[in-house]
Amino acid sequence: MIAKRNRIWWYMVAMIALAIIVALPFMLNPKAGYGGSDNAGSDLIMQRSPGYTPWFSSFWHPPPETESMLFALQAAIGAVVIGYFIGYVRGRSASGRSEE
Amino acid sequence: MHIMEGFLPLVWCIIWYLVSLPFVAFGVLQIKKLFDGHPEQKMILAVSGAFIFALSSLKLPSVTGSSSHPTGTGLSAILFGPAITAVLSTIVLIFQAILLAHGGITTLGANVFSMGIAGPIAGWLAFKAMRTLKAGMIPSVFVAAVLADWVTYVVTSAELALAFPGANIVSTFLAFAGVYAITQVPLAIAEGILISVFFDFLATNRPKTIGALLKEKPTKETAQ
Numbered sequence: 574m575i576a577k578r579n580r581i582w583w584y585m586v587a588m589i590a591l592a593i594i595v596a597l598p599f600m601l602n603p604k605a606g607y608g609g610s611d612n613a614g615s616d617l618i619m620q621r622s623p624g625y626t627p628w629f630s631s632f633w634h635p636p637p638e639t640e641s642m643l644f645a646l647q648a649a650i651g652a653v654v655i656g657y658f659i660g661y662v663r664g665r666s667a668s669g670r671s672e673e
Numbered sequence: 674m675h676i677m678e679g680f681l682p683l684v685w686c687i688i689w690y691l692v693s694l695p696f697v698a699f700g701v702l703q704i705k706k707l708f709d710g711h712p713e714q715k716m717i718l719a720v721s722g723a724f725i726f727a728l729s730s731l732k733l734p735s736v737t738g739s740s741s742h743p744t745g746t747g748l749s750a751i752l753f754g755p756a757i758t759a760v761l762s763t764i765v766l767i768f769q770a771i772l773l774a775h776g777g778i779t780t781l782g783a784n785v786f787s788m789g790i791a792g793p794i795a796g797w798l799a800f801k802a803m804r805t806l807k808a809g810m811i812p813s814v815f816v817a818a819v820l821a822d823w824v825t826y827v828v829t830s831a832e833l834a835l836a837f838p839g840a841n842i843v844s845t846f847l848a849f850a851g852v853y854a855i856t857q858v859p860l861a862i863a864e865g866i867l868i869s870v871f872f873d874f875l876a877t878n879r880p881k882t883i884g885a886l887l888k889e890k891p892t893k894e895t896a897q
Contacts, residue, residue: 580873587870594863598734605738611775613739613852614833615677621845622837627679631774643773644730651727651745655871658720662878 675742675769675784676829678777685836690782696790697763700756707757713882717875721749722761724871728864729765729788735856743864744825747818748872750793751800752886762789787828796821804889814872819865826853 598607618625635643681689707714728745735741749758763785769775776784800817804810830853834846876883 580877584870584873587866590866591863594859594866595733597859598736598738601736602738607734607738607740609732610735610739610741610853610856611675611677614829614849615680617849617852618680618833618837621839621848625682625837627677628683629679629777629779631678631770631777633771634774635772640773644732647730647768647773648727651723651725651730654723655720655727658716658723659874661716666878 675766675776675788676780676833678770678774678779680777681780681783681832681836683779685832686779686782688782689780689786689832693759693782693785693790696756696759697785700758700760703754703757704760707753711885714886717752717879717882717886718749718757718761720875721752721758722764724748724868725758725761725765726768728867729769733860733863735859737856739852739856741826741853741856741860743860744788744792744822745864745868746788746793746825747796747814747821747864747868750796750821751814751817751872752883755790755793755797758793759785759789762793783829783832787832788825791828792821792823792825795824804887810876811869811873815865815869818868819861822861822864823854823857826850826857829853 598605634640704718707718725745728743730742732740732742744762746758746762749761763781766776766781766784766788767778770777770781796817799820800813803813803816808816827850830846830849833849834842837845839845
C-alpha cells in the first residue's frame with residue numbers, strides 16, 4: 574500500500590486529480606449543455622420507438638429547487654456517515670486503542 | 674444508471690424484478706448473518722452504503738458534454754460482494770425513486786440489476802481476478818471500482834436495447850451505449866480514484882476487519 578509518510582501527499586494528489594476530471598469538461602467543451610444522460614436516454618427511446626408512451630409516472634415530482642435540496646441532502650447524509658466513521662477511527666487511534 | 678419511471682414496458686419491468694429478486698433476497702440473508710456473526714463489520718457496511726448514497730446523488734459533468742451519476746458501488750462490491758451491494762443499492766434507488774422522481778418504482782428491478790448486481794459482479798470478479806494474479810491492492814481496487822461503475826451503464830444500455838430493439842438490436846445497443854457508456858468513462862475513473870483512496874484509509878486503519886472481509890490475510894501490504 575502507500576507508505577505512511579507519503580499517504581497524505583498521495584491523498585492530496587488524488588483529490589486534485591478528481592478536481593481536474595470534474596473541471597476538464599468545462600475547459601474542453603465550454604459550450605455544451607451538460608444535460609443529464611438520464612434525459613438523453615429517454616429522448617433516445619422516444620426517437621427510436623416513436624410509438625412508445627411512458628405508461629407510468631412517479632407519484633410525486635419535487636419542484637426544481639426542492640429537487641436540488643434533496644440531492645444535496647442525499648449527498649450530505651452519505652457524507653455524514655462517512656465522516657463519522659473517519660472521525661471515529663481517528664479518535665480511536667489517537668487514544669491509543671487499536672481496532673480489535 | 675436510472676431508467677426513468679414508465680420508460681420500460683411492463684413485461685420488462687416484471688422480468689428485471691424477477692431477475693433481481695433472488696440476489697436481493699440472498700443479500701438480505703447475508704446481511705443478517707453479518708449482523709449476527711460479525712457486528713464489528715456493521716460500521717463498514719454502513720460506510721459502504723453511504724458511499725452509494727452519496728455518490729449516486731452527484732451529477733457530474735463529462736467531457737462528452739452531458740452529465741451523469743457515479744454509482745459508488747465499488748467499495749461495497751469488493752468488501753461485501755454483489756448480493757449485499759444489491760440490497761444497499763435497492764435502498765438508495767427506492768429513496769431516489771420516491772423522493773426525487775429519479776429512476777422509478779416500475780424500473781426498480783432493472784435499475785437494481787444494472788447498478789446493484791451486474792456492475793458489482795463485474796467489479797467483484799475483476800478484484801478477485803487481479804488479486805489472484807498478484808496485482809497490488811490499490812490497482813485491484815481501482816479497476817474493480819471503475820468496472821463496477823462503468824458496467825452498470827453498459828448493462829443499462831443492454832436493458833434498453835432489449836426493451837426497444839428497433840430495427841437492429843445491436844445498433845440500438847450501440848446507440849444507447851454511445852450515450853451512456855462513453856459519457857461514463859471519466860466519471861468511472863474519478864470514482865475509481867475516490868474509492869481507492871478511501872480503501873487505502875480503511876485498510877490502513879482496519880486491517881484485520883478488511884482482511885476478514887476480503888478473506889485475505891492482513892499482510893504487510895494491507896496493514897501498513
